[in-house]
Amino acid sequence: MxxxxxxxxxxxxxxxxxxxxxxxxxxxxxxxxxxxxxxxxxxxxxxxxxxxxxxxxxxxxxxxxxxxxxxxxxxxxxxxxxxxxxxxxxxxxxxxxxxxxxxxxxxxxxxxxxxxxxxxxxxxxxxxxxxxxxxxxxxxxxxxxxxxxxxxxxxxxxxARAPLGSSGLPALGEPEAAAAGLVTAPLADVTASDAASGGFAGRRTLVVGGGHSAANSVLALAQLARTNPGTEVVWAIRAEVPDRAYGGGPADELPARGQLGTRLHTMVDSGAAQLVTGFRTARIEILDGQRLRVHAEDGRTIDADRLIPATGxxxxxxxxxxxxxxxxxxxxxxxxxxxxxxxxxxxxxxxxxxxxxxxxxxxxxxxxxxxxxxxxxxxxxxxxxxxxxxxxxxxxxxxxxxxxxxxxxxxxxxxxxxxxxxxxxxxxxxxxxxxxxxxxxxxxxxxxxxxxxxxxxxxxxxxx
Missing domain, CATH: 3.50.50.60 (FAD/NAD(P)-binding domain)
Incomplete structure (x- = not known):
């Protein structure tokens, strides 16, 4: 006993x-x-x-x-x-x-x-x-x-963040990109301007992930871009369609959750955020120590200054x-x-x-x-x-x-x-x-x- x-x-x-x-x-x-x-x-x-x-x-x-x-x-x-x-x-x-x-x-x-x-x-x-x-x-x-x-x-x-690689393993080069400060925290404060955040205003940021965490980052970056010229937002998901992130809209019993998806849909439709579908990360390449190039399994690439990993x-x-x-x-x-x-x-x-x-x-x-x-x-x-x-x-x-x-x-x-x-x-x-x-x-x-x-x-x- x-x-x-x-x-x-x-x-x-x-x-x-x-x-x-x-x-x-x-x-x-x-x-x-x-x-x-x-x-x-x-x-x-x-x-x-x-x-x-x-x-x-x-x-x-x-x-x-x-x-x-x-x-x-x-x-x-x-x-x-x-x-x-x-x-x-x-x-x-x-x-x-x-x-x-x-x-x-x-x-x-x-x-x-x-x-x-x-x-x-x-x-x-x-x-x-x-x-x-x-x-x-x-x-x-x-x-x-x-x-x-x-x-x-x-x-x-x-x-214990899930890695960016689509096979459950870190993408090749992911640890090095994270160590260089080019891969941020999963829910980075994009409005922060201190040195620790690396700054997002006037930069091109890639958000990877198909859910609400990604949606919040995309919306915050799009808002930042309205008052900061040169700020670009790219949103990459593995799915072929973003329906999961757009959610239930008016049918959602939590209005703020439904509105989140509706606003995200509007940002994409208006061009404030560039959506890339079917993107399965394979490799991350550091460019000149300042930027990164993300390679998909199908050969496509996305260049960015920062990457927000909303992968779970x-x-x-x-x-x-x-x-x-x-x-x-x-x-x-x-x-x-x-x-x-x-x-x-x-x-x-x-x-x-x-x-x-x-x-x-x-x-x-x-x-x-x-x-x-x-x-x-x-x-x-x-x-x-x-x-x-x-x-x-x-x-x-x-x-x-x-x-x-x-x-x-x-x-x-x-x-x-x-x-x-x-x-x-x-x-x-x-x-x-x-x-x-x-x-x-x-x-x-x-x-x-x-x-x-x-x-x-x-x-x-x-x-x-």
Whole structure:
């Protein structure tokens, strides 16, 4: 029997990680949140200039709100559309500062490995009675070890960008172009003029990717071009048509998401952004150390000063190499979840709400939650992550009935596009336009006052 005075280790202090801590506290369990960044919400801070297309209503976890309100916090207007920076400043920072959480969060502490104490991956006898051992690198670089009764990995995927190469590998020359500063962050602030950004005004920028992350960059660059002569925008996608990025338009129940696609369509039709379809990146060539030439598999090339890679993200599973995982071979999600979210087969309908049962691994009391739980799939929703950790907390507290009852209410996308048409997974930051086909029936509960929405539709932004 694992000692009950050991904490539940939560990896990552983004929205889902902090929500996990709030739910654990409500259940009488002791959380310890380990955050690699210098502050909570460190990944969201990297794209704080981006405005979400989902309202505050879909970005707040109920247990977190209950905790905040006990200390006089006033919720933002539920119909307002927050920027990433507002998610951090108006929600995550106050939440982390509550007396209940403040002493249970360690920033600057990067988990580098998770194992079972005194058991390697192949050791089975007594395994489930052994506590988890987390090896952690502190702010000073020193390694320490922490024992935990359970682990919730909500560390996200921001630090593991998917490569530009169309075969799942980095394009030839991609690492060198990135090292030279010619390949930017996935959601670069194109309005920034500091040296770190490299500057976009008066330059030719290539955006690669077929989803909402790419759409936001294209629109921001087109806006920049209106007041900065010489600024050019090229948008390259693998698909033959951009329908997935254009989305559901007026049929979308999130107006801002529908408007995003409509505006993008207008920019392309007006010539403010040049669209290149069927472009599968093979090689990147650096020209004179200042520019790059991107070669497609079919021989076409695009010259640019900067490249924004909106090609999605992948889970970094290296820290979990000594624990026993059961992963879907296609999307690197928990095996039971993978078929429900695989973008090659699920682009219209629903992704069912799911909790601890679907997220379980052979390693008892270890869960991957939040954006990382979706692996390579592009359709993770912040609201879905909140429901995941609510269910996990109930399971860890021994409330199996509540863990198995999933509750979620989400708006329809109004889009039914070809599944996996672009071959990338870049929607998770801003909410995907895809959803999944409904699996076997599940028990779905809805809070009083909320209509029964279609479960699993795209909603919102990712956690850290």
């Amino acid at each position: 694992i000692r009950t005075d050991y904490p539940v280790a939560v990896i990552g202090a983004g929205p889902v990680g902090l929500a996990a801590a709030a739910h654990l506290i409500e259940r009488g369990l002791e959380p310890l949140v380990l955050e690699a960044g210098a502050a909570v919400g460190s990944s969201i801070r990297a794209w704080g200039h981006v405005r979400l297309f989902s309202t505050w209503r879909y970005n707040l976890d109920r247990a977190s709100v209950r905790l905040l309100e006990r200390h006089g916090w006033q919720a933002p207007r539920p119909t307002a559309l927050p920027y990433g920076s507002q998610i951090v400043e108006d929600y995550l920072e106050p939440l982390a500062a509550t007396p209940e959480l403040a002493g249970r969060i360690r920033t600057g502490h990067r988990v580098v490995a998770v194992a079972r104490k005194d058991h390697d991956k192949g050791s089975s006898i007594g395994r489930e009675e052994a506590p988890f051992l987390l090896r952690v690198q502190g702010p000073d670089g020193a390694l320490t070890e922490i024992l935990a009764r359970a682990v919730i990995d909500a560390s996200g995927t921001w630090e 993200f992948r889970p970094d599973l290296s820290i979990l190499s000594e624990v026993r995982l059961d992963l879907d071979p296609a999307v690197d999600a928990p095996r039971k979840l993978g078929p429900l979210i695989d973008p090659d087969f699920h682009s219209c309908g629903t992704v069912a709400p799911h909790g601890a049962k679907v997220l379980a691994h052979p390693e008892k009391d270890l869960y991957i939650a939040g954006m990382k739980s979706y692996g390579r799939a592009p359709t993770f929703l912040m609201a879905t992550g909140y429901e995941q950790v609510r269910s996990i907390a109930a399971e860890l507290a021994g409330d199996r009935a509540d863990a198995d009852t999933v509750r979620l209410e989400l708006p329809a996308t109004g889009v039914c596009s070809g599944a996996g048409s672009d071959g990338t997974a870049d929607e998770a930051l801003l909410g995907g336009s895809c959803c999944g086909t409904a699996p076997a029936p599940v028990t779905i509960g809805f809070p009083t006052g909320l209509r029964h929405g279609r479960a699993g539709e795209a909603v919102t932004a990712a956690q850290t």
